[in-house]
Amino acid sequence: KGVDNVSSKITFMPISYTGWGSLEHLTSEAERLNASNILIVTDPFLEELGMTNKIVEPLQAKGWKTSVYTEVVPEPPLEVGEKLVAYTKENKFDLVIGLGGGSALDLAKLAGVLAAHEGKVADYLNLTGDRSLTHKGIPKILIPTTSGTGSEVTNISVLSLESTKDVVTHDYLLPDVAIVDPALTTSLPPKVTAATGIDALTHAIEAYVSKNANPVTDGLALQAIRLISGSIRQAVADGENKEARTNMSYGSYLAGLSFFNAGVAGVHALAYPLGGQFHISHGESNAVLLPYVMGYIRPSCEKRMNDILEAMGFSANQLSQEQASYKCVEELKRLVADVNIPVSLKGFDIGEDALDSLADDGIKQTRILARSPMPLTREDIYTIYHAAYSGE
Ligand code: NAD
The missing domain is CATH 1.20.1090.10 (Dehydroquinate synthase-like - alpha domain)
Known part of the structure; x- marks a missing residue:
């Protein structure tokens, strides 16, 4: 298997910073991506833990505008995705940062891409949607705070439906940068x-x-x-x-x-x-x-x-x-x-x-x-x- 005549597509997309303390690369990457009006997608628990401040403070120190969206819930239902995408469309963000577990990261990358598309998230679902993504949308930086989903390097956003789950999937969902800093995971219960x-x-x-x-x-x-x-x-x-x-x-x-x-x-x-x-x-x-x-x-x-x-x-x-x-x-x-x-x-x-x-x-x-x-x-x-x- 794998060494026969079958060809494989291999994608290692985002520029990645890994290891203890790698969060220090956030501002230089945001600068490289020409950010000045930044959306941070996270969940209320991480906000309460003070985790969001670690992201917001260095960005604000640069004089950039930050908006923290904390309405992410675990295993996000489709409606939560629709609401975030509508919010992102209403504002002219030039960078989306996802901070959290897979739930926050999946929604952040979805918002970054769908903000630049017509229609609803439901139109782009794999099993039931009838539209395809046509462009990359806003630049994205993903910062996982769990060691689990790998969402920071995948082209998938998972959404919960009534009795199962479905995904939106396309390489446009890959972030520009992944920052995988284990120091952000020590608070996990x-x-x-x-x-x-x-x-x-x-x-x-x-x-x-x-x-x-x-x-x-x-x-x-x-x-x-x-x-x-x-x-x-x-x-x-x-x-x-x-x-x-x-x-x-x-x-x-x-x-x-x-x-x-x-x-x-x-x-x-x-x-x-x-x-x-x-x-x-x-x-x-x-x-x-x-x-x-x-x-x-x-x-x-x-x-x-x-x-x-x-x-x-x-x-x-x-x-x-x-x-x-x-x-x-x-x-x-x-x-x-x-x-x-x-x-x-x-x-x-x-x-x-x-x-x-x-x-x-x-x-x-x-x-x-x-x-x-x-x-x-x-x-x-x-x-x-x-x-x-x-x-x-
Ligand atoms: P999660 O994002 O739902 O987070 C679980 C809980 O942990 C939340 O209450 C959150 O507030 C808390 N938490 C997160 N980081 C913390 C920290 N550092 N300290 C304390 N608490 C913290 O969990 P998850 O398992 O990372 O993500 C699950 C979601 O990801 C599901 O919707 C799943 O379907 C999806 N998923 C996506 C991919 C992908 O490739 N995109 C792959 C697998 C799973």
């Missing part, structure tokens, strides 16, 4: 560190087994798996641990680059209905499904699951390929449990009667499911949800 960290791990694992993987995305994914699986327990136990936070930050960034190029698959396709129907966070939805989806598709990617097991720090030497792939599933389940995320749908109070409607929505995610190394039918999807429900 253990529960969010765990959920967002497993989200990042899922990106790397799904990218590694994706039908679209290639040697470039493989390298990124394996390094992400090493960093995240080796540090997530410490980051959850001690949020101030600089080394663990730095590893998580690099891990989620690498995982983002990897899955943006190779794609995610079954875990994400099944996680979207969980988020949509039960308002479970994106990270937890992925976490509870990860061992069961990987357990189900295991026969289609045994060798790759051996590699994942080794990247997680275990030796597969004494094991057959089949045994090692089973152990990989077991270790993933242990990792999810160790960071205190429920390992069955029952742990989220989801009853067996919900599985049919989850499967009905899961099978609709055709774009994502197309990258699964094992084709998944609605029946397969129901079986996976059932395994996740019973915890076996």
Whole structure:
């Protein structure tokens, strides 16, 4: 795979600043992008934490106008996106900065692009929209405060709909600059560190087994798996641990680059209905499904699951390929449990009667499911949800 005659498009778009203290590059980048009237998109909790001041103060010191928009909510519904886009259109901003987790970053990049387009956000949705993006819009700088989504390097904005999620996706959504500073993540509570960290791990694992993987995305994914699986327990136990936070930050960034190029698959396709129907966070939805989806598709990617097991720090030497792939599933389940995320749908109070409607929505995610190394039918999807429900 990847070294045969199949060609791959690889995009590493934004100029990125990474590592502890990298926020110091914000003003010089804003200057390079000719900013003077800046929109900062964030959520009310980060404003309350005083995080927004770290962005606003240096920009105001330059004499630039800043407007802080704090109406972002986790897993943002379409209407929240529509409102922000309308606000952005009414004002003549020349730079959009997204500060926060994936929810704030997804909305910031959407606003930056859609401010320059006719129509509503709904017109541009992947599954139901009928319009395509035609230009890049306002320059964008994205600054993640979770180590999870990789949104700072992807061309996707995710929106919650009534019973599932949909995306707007186009390379115009890629930001001009990403600033990935682990110092901004030390305030994350253990529960969010765990959920967002497993989200990042899922990106790397799904990218590694994706039908679209290639040697470039493989390298990124394996390094992400090493960093995240080796540090997530410490980051959850001690949020101030600089080394663990730095590893998580690099891990989620690498995982983002990897899955943006190779794609995610079954875990994400099944996680979207969980988020949509039960308002479970994106990270937890992925976490509870990860061992069961990987357990189900295991026969289609045994060798790759051996590699994942080794990247997680275990030796597969004494094991057959089949045994090692089973152990990989077991270790993933242990990792999810160790960071205190429920390992069955029952742990989220989801009853067996919900599985049919989850499967009905899961099978609709055709774009994502197309990258699964094992084709998944609605029946397969129901079986996976059932395994996740019973915890076996
Ligand atoms: P989030 O942005 O919803 O944030 C979760 C919570 O953490 C919020 O309450 C927020 O206020 C808080 N928080 C964030 N940073 C903090 C910090 N440093 N200290 C304390 N609290 C902090 O969570 P997320 O998991 O980063 O993003 C989820 C969203 O991203 C979902 O909508 C998901 O579908 C989307 N997503 C997008 C992509 C992409 O490529 N664009 C990929 C995966 C997921």
